[in-house]
Amino acid sequence: MALVDMVHGLNSPKLRLIRIEVLVFLGVVGLFVLLILGSYRRRSSCEAVKMTIWVAYAASIPMVSYTLGLMQSSPYKNSLFSVWAIILFIFLGSADSFSAYSLLDNDDWKRFYLKQLIESFWVGEDEQNPRVEPPEYHLRYNDDDRAKLVTVQDIWNCNGSLLSGGNGGRLKDVCLSMALSKMLNRRFAGFQVLAESNLHKTRDFLFGGLLHGDRCVERAFRVIEVELAFVHDYFYTKYFLIYSSHHLFVTLSFAMVPTCGWLAYKLFQHFLRVPDEDELKFLVNANHRNYDALFTSVTAIAIALLEGLQVYIYLASAWSKVAMISKYVTTDSWNSSVLFSKLIGCITSLRYFRSWEDKLGQYTLLKSFDYKSMNILYHATFSLVNKTKKGRKEDKRVRLSMDVKKTVIETLKKNRGLGQLGNCVISLHANEVYYQLSWSCTTLPTTTHIIMAWHIATTLCEVEDKDQHGIDSTTTTNQHVACSLSRYCAYLVAFAPELLPDHSFVSESIFDALVEEARELLKGKKTMQQRKEALRSQDHGDNRLLVVGGRLANNLIEIEHPGDRWKVLCDFWAEMMLYIAPSNDAKAHLETLPRGGEFITHLWALLAHGGILERPTGPAQNV
Structure with missing residues (x-):
């Protein structure tokens, strides 16, 4: 009752x-x-x-x-x-x-079809009626349709004060990012090979355009950052619909x-x-x-x-900037008016959140191999939060420095000058250590093995040089770049293996076995110095990956001058980033966008616009 x-x-x-x-x-x-x-x-x-x-x-x-x-x-x-x-x-x-x-939400077919129905009413491109003519069967637009389009060239040719002033270059680059995002969306739609990838002007666009000039590194990554923001909004928000309305x-x-x-x-x-x-x-x-x-x-x-x-x-979004600039370019009364130029300039100067986290995930195997999570959130949320496996404790994320960006881009430009994109051996040749160290790239069976062996070796070199005095600024910069990229690649193995060349199951299996090796070999070793000494003194006939990393560290430490050693490591990791970045798994990169983004995704997009869509299958690939 x-x-x-x-x-x-x-x-x-x-x-x-x-x-x-x-x-x-x-x-x-x-x-x-x-x-x-x-x-x-x-x-x-x-x-x-x-x-x-x-x-x-x-x-x-x-x-x-x-x-x-x-x-x-x-x-x-x-x-x-x-x-x-x-x-x-x-x-x-x-x-x-x-x-x-x-992305799984987009598999809701009813919502998907409704979205397509709405877009068919709003998107201007759907109002055009291109003709398909033999023998090439290319889409051909009539003159009326072409007149409605605003191209990147139209924006670059506009003489209005808005686009010719001090901030004009950045506004033009926002429109360039929009155009590039439309091209990149074809990768997400399942196109493995893009029609323009084999054209010479595609290489020229990257190396003679985006990567040309004194401030090319900052500009290139800014353009890619805004481009991926457009991609994110297209797949995960309704801003595309708002822009089209x-x-x-x-x-x-x-x-x-x-x-x-x-x-x-x-x-x-x-x-x-x-x-x-x-x-x-x-x-x-x-x-x-x-x-x-x-x-x-x-x-x-x-x-x-x-x-x-x-x-x-x-x-404050890039969508609004593109919409206003497009209207500005096509309306003579706007681009000839100082008042309109200043008004639109004020609106386009509004700022909001950065488009991505701009940080590098970090992981150090020799620090975290003995980590065991209680998985409290996993049990408390009834498996809604993923279970943390043994040995997977992420280090504090670090800001993606301009030194890291410059090193990677300089390596790309230098290798392009050689006509090659290498699989991590070109840098060894350039630093004249190929015969001493090439075994670590050519004898190990997978890319994951190579990454982890060099990561272990880099960590041991860092411990070895920890108390060095009188190191010049160049060596300090090289050490910072090498350690940042080493820990980032190890982070990808531990937390984002789907972004790497090997199958994610293969990478996870190798990593799990490596954690068990470390727990066995380094049991009782509490300090990094003790762990370094234990690995460097292992039997050379032992082929376990952890020992291979220690053997590689011995070879690197034999390079007498620390500056030369860190130059080798810096160049290797920059080349490794360029080697692992090209990929056909566009979906894996798309899924990183709503959770902070990844540096490797930005490199993947940048290389795609230069026609570099796949990793080299042999010693080197022409670019």
Whole structure:
């Protein structure tokens, strides 16, 4: 009987109203989470951020459906229900709330077909009617269609003050990033070979264009960063649809701000008036005040602020910049007007989050091999969080320095000058240590073996030179680059093997075996110095990978001058990054974008625009 009374009590009108209000409040919180963290997630690898976004994303539709059901089944009709329903639909329809959390969400065919239907109405390219003519069967656009297109050349040829001023180069590069993202999307659509990859002008675009000039490194990675931001937004958000709608959605968001402000004012007036007797029966607090109206008024103000923030986020996005620059280029009255140029310049100067984390994941085997996680989150979330395996403890991420970028790009340009993209032996030739060290690249069976052997050797060299004094700045820079890339490649083996040349199962198996080797050979060795001495003194006939790394370290330490040793290691790891970056597994790279991005993905995109789509299968590949 008590249980029945409790159930009836929970279903009383006032408690039902409280439940509805709590759910509406959670909807506003969810909107805030998706708006802020949804834009932030592409530059964060934090698990807490990803889990928070996932909860808000996964709970949105069930929560809205349940709340609307409570309203419909309510024995009374509150005049504020319609306002709350609109708030919930705003939660579902925001620019980030209904985006895909992962690529698996795009396998929902009904949603996919609906998306295609919407895009067929909005995307300007779908309005064009290209002809397919023999014998080449190329798509040919008529003159009217061509006149509607804004090309990169049109933007470069524009003489307006906006694009010829100090910030004009950066704005042009944003448009270039958009064009490149459309080309890169073909890789994600399943095209393994791009038509332009074998053309000489494709190589010229990379080496004579992006990688030409004094500040080419900063510019090249900035262009690729914005390009991958476009790719991320295309697959994971609705910004592409907003961009294609000629600012309809932005206009609606602008209109929402004063509308919500007016609604909040009217509801506050409603709160101040004394309710009649019929209303008092259904109020949460019958203290002669309609607190439901006050709650809704505050909620409307929050929605107005969030809509204003959403407008700012879009105006500060690269999509908005491209839209305004395209209009600017094609409208003579705009590009000839100083006032319009300054106005658009002010809008395009707005800033928001960086497009990616701009950090390198780091892992050191000889520090973390004995790590064993309690997997508390794994058990607490009923396997929603992945289980951490033995020996996998990530080091603190480090900022991707300009020294690392410059070293990799200089290696690419130098190898291109030689007409080759090597599989990690060109640098050994260049440093005249090929005959001493080539065995570590040619005798090991997989790329994972090579990476981990050189990672172990680099770590041991770092320990060996830890107390060295009088090292010049060049050696210090080379050591920083070598250690950063060594730990990054080891991080890829441990945490992102799908981005490497070997099958992920092969890489994981090799790594797991290596962890067990380390636990056996280095048992009881607590300091890095003890571990270094143990590995360097192993029998040379032992072919276990950990011992191979120690033997390679011995060969490197035999190079008398530390500067020469770190030059060898720096050049090797730069070449290794270029060797492992080309890949046909575009999906693996696409999946890195919403979780902070990866440096190897930026290199993958950069090389693709130079026609380098695959890793060399022999000693070297012409580029």
